[in-house]
Amino acid sequence: MSSTADQNLVRKHNTALVIDYLRRKAPVSRAEVAVGTGLNRSTVSSIINELLDDNLIAETTYQSDRIGRPGLELVLNPNGGFAVGHEFGVDFHSLIIADFAGNPRWRFTEKSDPSYGQEKIIKRAFELDEMAVEEGKKMDMRPLGIGIGVPGLVDSQRGELMLAPNLGWKEVPMCRLWSEHFKLPVFVDNEANAAAMGEYYFGAAKGVDNFVYISAAIGLGSGIVINGKLFRGNNGFAAEVGHMTYDPEGELCNCGRRGCYETVIGPRAVVKSVKEKMNDNSDSILLKAVDHDMDKITFEAVADAAAEGDEICLSALKEVGFNLGIVISNIVNVMNPKMVVLGGVLNYASDILVPLVKEVVSSYSLELSQRELQIVESKHGQDTCVLGTTALVLDSIWKEPGFLT
Secondary structure: OHHHHHHHHHHHHHHHHHHHHHHHHOOEOHHHHHHHHOOOHHHHHHHHHHHHHOOOEEEEEEEOOOOOOEEEEEEEOHHHOEEEEEEEOOOEEEEEEEEOOOOEEEEEEEEOOHHHOHHHHHHHHHHHHHHHHHHHHHOOOOEEEEEEEEOOEEEOOOOEEEEEOOOOEEEEOHHHHHHHHHOOOEEEEEHHHHHHHHHHHHOOOOOOOOEEEEEEOOOEEEEEEEOOEEOOOOOOOOOOHHHOEOOOOOOEOOOOOEOEHHHOOOHHHHHHHHHHHHOOOOOOHHHHHOOOOHHHOOHHHHHHHHHOOOHHHHHHHHHHHHHHHHHHHHHHHHHOOOEEEEEEHHHHHHHHHHHHHHHHHHHHOOOHHHOOOEEEEOOOHHHHHHHHHHHHHHHHHHOOOOOOO
């Protein structure tokens, strides 16, 4: 029994090697797959035949050097299946369907409100995911699974949302609920981890195996990728940079502790700072833009006014940029990543923030840790997380041996 189990595990591992190689290098020949994976030709041939039968890969023809003798090359078959991705935001739902090659094929976004309550929000989420599954089936593809990114601490082994401070939720068995409802593989992770996977497969960090993704929206989150895999820590709660302590006597955070970096970095911190400094400054570019109604001030309005030279708005952004730079400096000193990707709503002010963050990191992180370091903005902005939720599903087929049967 043990020998058979070992053989099955080796087979799954080798199959995942072949699929991942095709994902990265296709179109390629069978011989190139054997060389690239280090597997012998007979093993590769057997695996490829199974994948062809399962419709996960396809053969394409090309004109070889021999006249009249077309050759065959292998590619992932986009129509081999689809993944549903669902970003479960504090005040919105964002869904996407990606085919087996990772190409987005359908999108949907809808506003939500945390005041609706957990039961109503989850019921609506089921309805939206049911709609997405049906849309995928209409494209004559089979569902491969559902990936969900949530704004909170996730036990990724059990797929349980342990704490979502900005939703007010605790201990929600997301994976079990969705698996029972849809009878499909379900992958649940923190939204920043999902976004990191989106950057790794589809964005600015494509091909970069060691990087940190940092996102500021309602909260401040991050995802860490080491050697091409998410680093989740002992219990799955790693990379909560937003809840590192900035000031022990500072503002109360939604997590229940005081002075977290999340309270001084992000759109809410910018808007709060501007409102405190603004009063009724009639010469303010921002106040004119919002008709002197302080309740209409948004992060985007602040960024626009700062770009036009509003000093109060520019000062608020610089303050947040400095604090973000300090956080990243500490991460660079500890992790020595090759890249730091800045995502989320702050990307709207990237022209101001990215140069400032680079300057702060240059001043406050170790010189040796900065070698080859790149600090870049997200390629897909606020879409990175929802793209990454499909990657949670596809990654389990492309790279993880335990998923394939």
